Amino acid sequence: MEFLSDYGLFLLKAITVVIAILFVVGGVVAVGARNRKPGSEGELSVRKLNDELEDDREQLEDAILSKDELKALDKDKKKEDKARLKAEKKRSKDGLESREVRKRVFVMDFDGDIQASAVDTFRREITAVLTMARPDDEVVVRLESGGGMVHSYGLAASQLKRIRDKGIALTVCVDRVAASGGYMMACIANRIVAAPFAIIGSIGVVAQLPNFSRLLKKHDVDYELFTAGEYKRTVTMFGHNSMKAKDKFQSDLEDTHDLFKAHVKQFRPRIEIEKVATGDIWYGQQAIENKLIDEVGTSDDYIVAACDRADVFGVRYEHRKTLQEKLGISLQKGIESAFTRILTVLSRQQQSKG
The missing domain is CATH 1.20.5 (Single alpha-helices involved in coiled-coils or other helix-helix interfaces)
Structure with a gap:
């Protein structure tokens, strides 16, 4: 038992050190990103996926x-x-075109965090594609996101709507998760393809915050809030929240939920919106039964099949990284890899004990 106690203490120390190093490395990368000069942000990278598949x-x-x-x-x-x-x-x-014009498929990726930060490069990729895409072409977006801020994902969804507005077929492939803001984006597609165990749905709105008013009061700390406009601030983390403020905040959440439901219903009219807009999630096969998606499958299968009938291009906007950023990212990846290996070994040990 003493060995297990010592080992557990060592593991906690190791995890603490790893987290501290990741925090420092993240700061280095962020500083490098802020110092990037305008006009040298990056460039568009285009790969023909047919050729890569043929090479393999x-x-x-x-x-x-x-x-x-x-x-x-x-x-x-x-x-x-x-x-x-x-x-x-x-x-x-015979006076005909010497070569048949092949359909083109443009493939992009969106890996969303809570702020939908990827929208900054995503909008540039879409703009570039729209300058070249023909009406009979197709855009495929490999989407991974558990959602986040409403306004950020609203903007990301608007980028996808630009494709629909141009009359170009849009397919969204989900291999792991498209929930909440992720599904707000996905539902715009003409066709949604999701892996069997991909998480789909979460058509709901959530907000939470701690309140320290009693703690401040206990230590004789006054918190003063000044506003102009009755609803400039409703609930707060540091002052007392009245029932009226809470009701207003809840009302705002309900309004946002209603907008979310109307958005989904606009693009997926066959959905029974009140049935699925409970904030619940479904896996791929369940999602197709609820008409949240159109097909169960992986993005790999969809893109390989597309290569048989079209010229398929992977499109990605890549930032030019400074030496500072490259060193920081390399160190971060190394630490993350080591940390993952430690967790994997521990998981296997736990399984073997069972």
């Missing part, structure tokens, strides 16, 4: 197939290329 396939073929099989495969590919060139020549001779 060819590497597997080289590793798995025999020389005779590779030779036969190469022969078949040459036949296909020859037939395609012949068809293009015939079309050109």
Whole structure:
């Protein structure tokens, strides 16, 4: 028992040190971000995912197939290329377009925190895509978010609506979670695809804050609040909250919830909104039964299938990182990786004891 006690104390100290280091590293990265000069923020990175998929396939073929099989495969590919060139020549001779215009699919990622911070780069990616996208193209957004601030996610949702307003098909793929503000974004899509155990829903509004008024009163500390306008401030963390203030705050939450429900109903009219707008969450298969999504599947399957019928491009706006930021991020990743390994080992030990 003494060993376990010492080990537990050591683990708590280690976790405290790790958290302190992460805090310092985060500060270094934040300082580097603030010092970034305007006009040198970053650039748009575009990758053709068809080519990456083909490269992966060819590497597997080289590793798995025999020389005779590779030779036969190469022969078949040459036949296909020859037939395609012949068809293009015939079309050109007949006065038709020499090459069929292929549909294009643009893939973007949105990984949302409580402030929806990713919207700053997301809006630039969408703006860039909209300058090139044709009406028969498609935009796919791989979305991961448990929600956060209403106004921040409202702006992020508005960015997706820009795509819909241009008449371009929008698909949102959810592999882990699209809840609350995340679902506020996802519901705008023409089609929502979610993994079997992805968390969907949480159509509700929550707010909470501590109140220190009794503690301040106990220590003879007065808290004075001055406002102009009856509802400039309703509830507060430091003063006494009257029932009228609480009722007003609750009324504001209800109004926000009503707006949220109307938003979802506008883009998902088949949903029984009062049934699902309880703040509850559902997993993928349950979500499709409640018409919150359209299909159960992963983003990987959807994008691989898209590569068979279209030219698929991954679009990402990347900030140029200073040396200070690069060092900070590398250190942070190393510490996080070590911390994750420690937790994994502890989890396995607990499982083995069971």
